[in-house]
Amino acid sequence: xxxxxxxERRERARRDKKVEHYxxxxxxxxxxxxxxxxxxxxxERLIGSLVLPGARVLEVGSGMGDLLASQRPxxxxxxxxxPAMVQLARERHQGEAGLSFTVADVERDPLPQGPFDVIILxxxxxxxxxxxxxxxxxxxxxxxDGRIVVTYxxxxxxxxxxxxxxxxxxxxxxxxxxxxxxxxGNLLYLSGFQVVRSGTDVLVPINVPFFSELGNxxxxxxxxxxxxxxxxxxxxxxxxxxxxxxxxxVSVVCPCKDEKGNILEAVLRTPVMGSATELIFVDxxxxxxxxxxxxxxxxxxxxxxxxxxxxxxxGKGKGDAVRKGYDAASHExxxxxxxxxxxxxxDLPKFFHALVSGxxxxxxxxxxxxxxxxxxxxxxxLLGNKFFSLALSxxxxxxxxxxxxxxxxxxxxxxxxxxxxxxFFGDFDPFGDFDLxxxxxxxxxxxxxxxxRYRARTYGDTKISRFRHGWLLLKMTAFGFKKLRMGL
Numbered sequence: 271x272x273x274x275x276x277x278e279r280r281e282r283a284r285r286d287k288k289v290e291h292y293x294x295x296x297x298x299x300x301x302x303x304x305x306x307x308x309x310x311x312x313x314e315r316l317i318g319s320l321v322l323p324g325a326r327v328l329e330v331g332s333g334m335g336d337l338l339a340s341q342r343p344x345x346x347x348x349x350x351x352x353p354a355m356v357q358l359a360r361e362r363h364q365g366e367a368g369l370s371f372t373v374a375d376v377e378r379d380p381l382p383q384g385p386f387d388v389i390i391l392x393x394x395x396x397x398x399x400x401x402x403x404x405x406x407x408x409x410x411x412x413x414x415d416g417r418i419v420v421t422y423x424x425x426x427x428x429x430x431x432x433x434x435x436x437x438x439x440x441x442x443x444x445x446x447x448x449x450x451x452x453x454x455g456n457l458l459y460l461s462g463f464q465v466v467r468s469g470t471d472v473l474v475p476i477n478v479p480f481f482s483e484l485g486n487x488x489x490x491x492x493x494x495x496x497x498x499x500x501x502x503x504x505x506x507x508x509x510x511x512x513x514x515x516x517x518x519x520v521s522v523v524c525p526c527k528d529e530k531g532n533i534l535e536a537v538l539r540t541p542v543m544g545s546a547t548e549l550i551f552v553d554x555x556x557x558x559x560x561x562x563x564x565x566x567x568x569x570x571x572x573x574x575x576x577x578x579x580x581x582x583x584x585g586k587g588k589g590d591a592v593r594k595g596y597d598a599a600s601h602e603x604x605x606x607x608x609x610x611x612x613x614x615x616x617d618l619p620k621f622f623h624a625l626v627s628g629x630x631x632x633x634x635x636x637x638x639x640x641x642x643x644x645x646x647x648x649x650x651x652l653l654g655n656k657f658f659s660l661a662l663s664x665x666x667x668x669x670x671x672x673x674x675x676x677x678x679x680x681x682x683x684x685x686x687x688x689x690x691x692x693x694f695f696g697d698f699d700p701f702g703d704f705d706l707x708x709x710x711x712x713x714x715x716x717x718x719x720x721x722x723r724y725r726a727r728t729y730g731d732t733k734i735s736r737f738r739h740g741w742l743l744l745k746m747t748a749f750g751f752k753k754l755r756m757g758l
Contacts, residue, residue, distance in 0.1 A: 277539065277614065277725075285375075285399065291444055292352035299334060299441055300358060306440065308477040312486055313392060313421065313501070314340040316471045320419050320505055325387040328411060330376050330404070331394030335359030338390070339366060347382045349374040376404045384411035392421045395454065396446030399640070400723070402620055405461035409508050418463060420504040422449055424470070427500050445641045451502050452669055453639055456719055460624055463506035470499035511627045517544040518602035520622060521682075523595030525588050526609035527554035530563045536607065537567055539615040540575060543622045548576035548600055551609075552591040555582060576600075588676075589702030596685055604685055606702075608676035613637070617722045621679040630718030631684060632710040634670060635677030639721035661747045665755060666711040671719050674703055680710070687713055704746045 303310070314337055321327065321341050329338040332348025333355050339346070348371040350356050359371040374381060377400050389408050398404050408418065423431070425448060434440035449457075455465050473485035473495070490499040520543045524536055533551070540549050553561045561581070568577045580598055582591050596604055603625060607615055613635060621633045662673040688709030710717055 275535075275539070277535070277616075280725075281399075288397075288444055289351055292350075293354040295441055295443075296352060296354035296358055299355070302439070302441060303334070303336075308482070309472065309475040310336060312472045312475070313337060316421065316501065316503060317341060317390060317392065317419060320417075320467075320503070321388050321390070326385070326413075327388045327390060328382060328384070328386040328408075329390040329392070330408065331391060331397065332356075332359060332371060335363045335369065335371055337392055339363050339369060341390075344368060346370070347372070347386075349376060349382065351375045376407065381407060381411060385413040385416065386411050387413055387416050389416070389418045391418070393423065395420060395422050395449060395457075397443065398447070401447070401457050401639075401721070402461050405457065405463065409462050412508050414508075416508065417466075418458075418504075418506050418508075420454060420458070420506070422454060422502050424498070424500055424502055425450065426498060447639050447641065449639060451504075453671070453719075453721070454502070454504055456669075457721065458504065458506045460620075460629060460718070460720060462508060462511050464509045465504055465506045467505040468503065470496040470502055472501040473499045475500050513627055517626060518681075519546040519600070520544045520548070520603045520605060521595075521599035521601040522547065522549045522605045522607050522618065523552060523592055523599065524549060524607045524609050525552045525554065525582075525591035525595065526556065526560055526564075528556045528558045528560060529609040530556070530558045530560045532609050532611050533560065533563050534567060535611055536609060536615060537571065537573070537575065537577065539611070540607065541616065541619055542574045543619055544601070544603065544626070546576065546601065547574075548578060549607075550578045550580060550595045550598060552580045552582055552595045554586070554591055587701065589705055592702040593689075596682070596689075599682060602682050603679065604682050605679045606676055612725055613675065613677045613722045614725060617677070618679075620722075621677065621720055624718060624720055625679055625681070631680065631715035632706070632717045633679040633720050634672070634707070634717055635675035636672040636719045636721045637675050637724040638672050640723050642724045662707065665747060665751045666707065666717070667755075668711065668717050669719065670707065670717065673707060674701070675722065676703070677722060678703070678706055680706070680715075684710075684713070684715060 317337060318341060323342060324344045326345045327338060327341055327343040329346070329348045332338050332350050335348050338348045346369045348359055350371070350373065353373050356371050356373045363369050372382065377398065389412060395401055412418065431440060435442045451468065455468065458465055469491070471486065471490050473490040474482040476482065489495050522540060526533070537549065540547070551564045553564065564579045568579060571577055578598070580594055582594060585591065585594060592606055603622060605618060605621060607618065624630060624633045663670045688706065691709060691712055692705070694712060707717070
């Protein structure tokens with residue numbers, strides 16, 4: 271990625287703002303320690319039950335260092351992105367044998383020298399910008415028999431935690447990632463881990479004599495009741511990933527209509543993947559000079575991508591544009607990149623890796639995990655997407671968290687199979703998302719969700735009409751139920 275690009279400047283400003291916030295709350299963390307000591311002790315108890323004594327331990331997001339110190343490691347290294355937090359940890363645990371604390375961003379900075387027997391991320395995943403990148407980097411630091419231990423809070427507790435923050439009874443964190451247990455397990459899987467153990471803990475996070483111990487040690491493990499526990503945890507091991515001896519080429523289809531200001535950015539930011547990468551623009555009769563801009567860029571471009579331009583002609587809608595682009599594609603892997611660039615092109619290699627490493631047959635982008643930038647998705651759009659994701663998961667009998675993210679990736683051979691079976695559903699979908707998802711489900715393909723960062727549009731206007739298109743999507747969901755679940 272070009273570190274001087276407008277996109278990277280915005281990303282860097284977001285990160286700097288977060289670090290500044292962490293530095294500001296460092297003193298508050300120390301002050302609130304006595305109020306929240308019981309909860310901290312429960313986390314120390316839980317982690318202690320999962321980590322063997324005398325292990326070499328790395329904690330990511332170590333804060334004040336108390337959790338790491340409580341494990342009595344042979345070698346304990348804590349890293350945190352906040353210099354103020356690291357300074358507090360050094361002062362609190364000065365002189366304790368085997369402990370060290372350093373400032374590092376797990377997603378970008380050089381990491382401590384391994385190997386480690388255990389890597390702990392306690393309440394850390396929610397604050398990461400790119401969880402998969404962080405987990406992949408940490409995977410390289412584990413011993414062959416090492417384990418990664420992850421804890422995160424249950425989002426059912428979100429209203430209670432927000433109230434505690436408002437009453438100054440809890441540290442006020444920035445907006446966190448929306449992660450269910452399914453999401454965390456999926457992210458571990460995508461990052462090259464296999465979950466070997468998972469569960470829930472801490473039903474009562476404050477000290478109420480008798481009831482707290484009973485609830486946390488017994489109630490938090492009882493079926494149904496455990497669904498309301500505050501803490502979710504995972505233990506996972508690294509597994510070897512298999513890649514083909516020869517990587518396939520990639521065709522990225524970019525449907526566009528009146529997106530002149532985004533075309534150059536799309537070209538400059540789309541990475542080369544596999545043996546070769548072509549970027550195919552399919553113009554839907556733009557009136558703002560998009561077609562001419564693409565022609566100009568193709569003439570002047572001297573970079574590593576293969577650039578092509580197709581006119582959509584009399585066709586209408588994104589679904590038609592995607593099909594025309596796929597029909598013209600030269601390479602084995604097919605991708606969709608929306609020309610508004612709300613899903614950063616920089617995320618495309620994750621889709622490529624998930625597909626070619628065999629994680630799934632159909633890789634589906636998900637925008638509903640990471641916080642969205644500005645007005646990237648309006649509130650009603652967000653509610654609509656959540657509704658359709660639940661409905662579609664039920665219809666397809668596979669977990670689909672975001673049915674309408676434009677970024678979807680599959681092999682061309684599988685797309686040809688979907689296209690050959692299109693008569694089963696008919697030409698019913700102007701967007702193309704349901705056409706592909708229903709087709710993949712019809713062929714019993716394994717659909718894998720892959721979280722993406724969703725950023726604000728910087729040029730042009732959205733092509734989605736919330737209510738008119740929402741009604742169409744509702745009809746399509748009902749149509750899928752009739753065809754796939756009822757066989758009618």
